[in-house]
Amino acid sequence: MENILGLLRITIQRGKNLAKRDARSSDPYVIVRLGKQKVxxxxxxxxxxxxxxxxxxLTIADPHIPxxxxxxxxxxxxxxxxxxxAELDIKTFVEAAKRHLQNLPSGSIIAKIKPTRENCIAEESSIIWENGKVIQHMFLRLRNVECGEIELQLQWIEIHGS
Incomplete structure (x- = not known):
């Protein structure tokens, strides 16, 4: 594998107020795609x-692919x-992760991402340096449906030599 920038660990934490698709409830699961990768x-x-x-x-080679x-x-x-x-732009997150911020105190905010019409972020989200890792916690508002949000966390994993 060439041109790999690093790995992105996505923790799908929970769903909130998801849409009912069966008589009383739903049996939800989440598919995450990046290019040809699917988990x-x-x-x-x-x-x-x-x-x-x-x-x-996920393996990240091009931060411009959502x-x-x-x-x-x-x-x-x-x-x-x-x-x-939902769609998630990771450009700012990858740029923050590639800055080599080892000397920052834990809990430092690197960048803030505000909700816009173009992104699915439900509320302002911060990219932070925490315990030696670049992390972003967020809520994504689901599109093409009457209701629902997904709470997740991103964490950058550096690959030595990348």
Whole structure:
């Protein structure tokens, strides 16, 4: 693998107020895509506020390619129902991670990302230097659906030699 900048660990923490796709609830799971890479969480049965706390890892070669999240309701006898999607621009996060900030005190804010019409961020999110790692915690508002948010955390993993 050439031209790899590093790894991005995405912790899908939880879903909040997800859309109902079955009679009483939904069985949600999240698919995360970056280019040809695809990772997904486990299915949470009958839960509109699931807590996954699952770590998914992607290889980052081009920070200009956005990360796409899709939430689905798992169905047994028919195709899975869409429960919304979101897109995440990681350019600012990767730039902050590549700055080599080892001398910053833990808890230092490196950058702030404000919600806009172009991004899916539900509220202001900070990229911080915490315990020797670049981290960003955020809520993404799902699009193409009546309601729902996904809470997640990004963490940069440096690859030696990159």
């Amino acid at each position: 997904k969480t486990r299915v949470m049965r009958k839960n509109l506020n699931p807590e996954w706390n699952e770590e998914l890892t 990360i796409k999240l899709q939430v689905y309701d798992k169905d047994t006898f028919s195709p899975d129902d869409k429960m919304g999607d």
